Amino acid sequence: MTTTAKRIARKxxxxxxxxxxxxxxxxLDGIASMFHPDCRIFFPPNQPPGIGPxxxxxxxxxxxxxxxxxxxxxxxxxxxxxxxxxxxxxxVIDPDGSVVAEGQSTEVAKQLDNGGWGYxxxxxxxxxxxxxxxxx
Numbered sequence: 335m336t337t338t339a340k341r342i343a344r345k346x347x348x349x350x351x352x353x354x355x356x357x358x359x360x361x362l363d364g365i366a367s368m369f370h371p372d373c374r375i376f377f378p379p380n381q382p383p384g385i386g387p388x389x390x391x392x393x394x395x396x397x398x399x400x401x402x403x404x405x406x407x408x409x410x411x412x413x414x415x416x417x418x419x420x421x422x423x424x425x426v427i428d429p430d431g432s433v434v435a436e437g438q439s440t441e442v443a444k445q446l447d448n449g450g451w452g453y454x455x456x457x458x459x460x461x462x463x464x465x466x467x468x469x470x
Contacts (some may be wrong), residue, residue: 342450343368346418346443349451350406353394358401362391370444370454379459390453402434403427416445417454424458 356364
């Protein structure tokens with residue numbers, strides 16, 4: 335059994351930790367498994383949202399070689415049934431200790447078919463403003 339099949343986020347606030355572990359292992363399929371099939375990823379923030387787990391693969395592809403760590407401090411988690419709203423302060427840290435990126439995210443998570451949780455809407459820098467939102 336692969337690592338991808340074994341690791342799931344049992345709580346919405348665990349998704350980023352799973353993504354970080356998969357990133358450190360160089361497992362893009364594992365990262366993609368942490369995103370709902372219908373997800374929207376608002377990264378880069380000035381572009382139209384990426385759609386589906388393949389967009390997650392593309393967003394993390396540039397980072398995979400350096401195997402950084404994602405430190406995510408979830409400051410808010412609201413769960414209603416199979417949907418959750420999360421806010422977090424996060425950093426991407428290279429193995430040498432340098433901060434590659436950081437921000438304050440807003441995410442909507444949804445329970446996946448495997449019983450774990452995955453991102454449905456991922457806004458690493460917070461939701462886009464209406465006046466600056468790219469056309470979908």
